[in-house]
Amino acid sequence: MLYVAVEATCESLTFTDIGLTLTGTVDRVRATPDGLGIADIKTGKTAVAADGTVRTQGHAAQIAVYEILAGHAIGRPIDAAAQIIGLQVAKTDKGRRAGIGTLQSARDILLDDGESPGLLRHAANMLHSGNFYGNPRSQLCHPKYCPAYAGCRWRK
Structure with a gap:
């Protein structure tokens, strides 16, 4: 597999029509016959099912943001299917698994x-209006990740 970018960082991508700015770093951008695509690694005890399948449901919003950020960072469109690479480590051979979902x-x-x-418009509307519910138990409840952190009443 040929990787076009590893740790592709987008310092700032502003959507002026909705008043939202995205920043972030994408793990990997890979070259495929269909164009460029995201490769994202997921680990943990549920990363790969016993039959070897990798669950992709629930990852679409994150991957979509990665596609937009990576495309902006490298100046090329990300239009091929994304890969979710599941890696599961365990003490026994039976528990160790790897797989790829798209x-x-x-x-x-x-x-x-x-x-x-x-979703970007929904997120912008919630942030601008203040009509969202924070989750202070989340690791994302941090000034680095949440633009509303300084004035958030949910983390008190």
Whole structure:
């Protein structure tokens, strides 16, 4: 597999129409016959099922943001299917597993489609209005990750 970028960092990508700025680092961008795609590694006891399948459900929003950030960071569109690489470590051979799942067109859920708003618009509306519920137990409840951290009433 050919990686085009490892630790691709996007310092700032602003969507002026919704007043939202994204920043972040994407693990890997890979070259495929279909174009460039994200490769993201997931670990833990549920990363790979006993039959070797990797669960992709629930990862679309994260992968979609990665696609947008990586495309901006490297100046090329990310349009191939994303890979979720599942790695599970364990004390026994039976518990050690690896597998790959794919996500196609994850970016579609972030963007408006003409009939309904995408997740980016929903997120911007919640942040600007203050109508969201924080989760102070989350590791993302931190000034580095949350733009509303300084004024958040949920973490008190």
